[in-house]
Every structure is written in structure tokens, then in C-alpha cells.
Amino acid sequence: MLPFHEAVFRGRYVAFMLKRSSTSDTKVVHPPNAKKISSDMVGPPDPVSNLRRIIFKQSANETKLEKRYRELRMEVQEWNQKFWTQHNSRFFQEREEYLKKNLPEGKQNLTADEMSVFYKSFLDKNWKSHITYNLEWYKKNVALLMLAIQVKLRRLFKLKKLN
Secondary structure, three states, rough: OOOOOEEEEOOOOOOOEEEEEOOOOEEOOOOOOOOOOOOEEEEEEOOOOOOOEEEOOOOOOOOOOHHHHHHHHHHHHHHHEEEEEEEEHHHHHHHHHHHHOOOOOOOOOOOOOHHHHHHHHHHHHOHHHHHHHHHHHHHHHHHHHHHHHHHHHHHHHHHHHHO
């Protein structure tokens, strides 16, 4: 039996990666086809960004508005992924450098108080990028919300016309 990493979303499992326990080989399993899944699916957390990638369901009879909404969601996901990958990579690199400079000989770790100096410094140095990220994140979410409302209303009125 192969152990696998799986993510749960609405009771569904997505296996993105299989690992053989006897070897160090990793077999990559391609994500499911967006046209063949019954709902959005969420994968395992990315090791650097800590974000879970989503495979957005693509309906066979998708309208232009629904397509625009799905594509914007994918675009925002990629933007988010890129930001947090870069941010966390910088964080890990700078933390390692800090530890190399400040870890006394023979000691394994610094205390939480000793590390708080680094954390504060890192946050102070990156506050502008965080503010910019948050403002852009709010704008993107409002755009997504407006599209989502439009999609829901069109679906609602379409169903109402059928009845």
C-alpha cells in the first residue's frame, strides 16, 4: 500500500503526490481534469507558501460570466501563491542567516524571546509589502465578490424562468 498526501474538501479526497515508502522516489500524480470533477477540489499545502491550491470545477455549459469568474479566481490564486512563496522564502532565508549569526556555539536553538528580535525586525522591514498586499487583496476580493453575486443572480433568474 502506498502512503499518500491527501486534502479534504467537502468530504472529497485529492491525492496529488504518492510516495513509495521503500525508496526516495516521488511519483507526481497530475491534478484532476477541471472539466471532469463535480466540485472545486483542494490540494495539500504548498511546503513554502503554506497555501492549498484549488482546482476549480469547469462546467460543460459554462457561460462567459462564469468563465470570467473562474478565471479571475485562478488568477487571484496564482497572485496569492506567488506573493506568499516569495515572502516565505525570504523569511526562511533571513531566519537562517540570523540563526547563523546569533546562535551561540554548542546551542541548538534560540529562545522565543531571542527570536522575537528577528521576527520584529523582519515584520518592520516588510510592513510596506504587507500593506500593499492587503490593499490589493481587498480589491481582488471585492472584484471576486461582485462577479460571484452576478453569477448567482443569473443562475437564480435562469432557474426562475424555467419554472
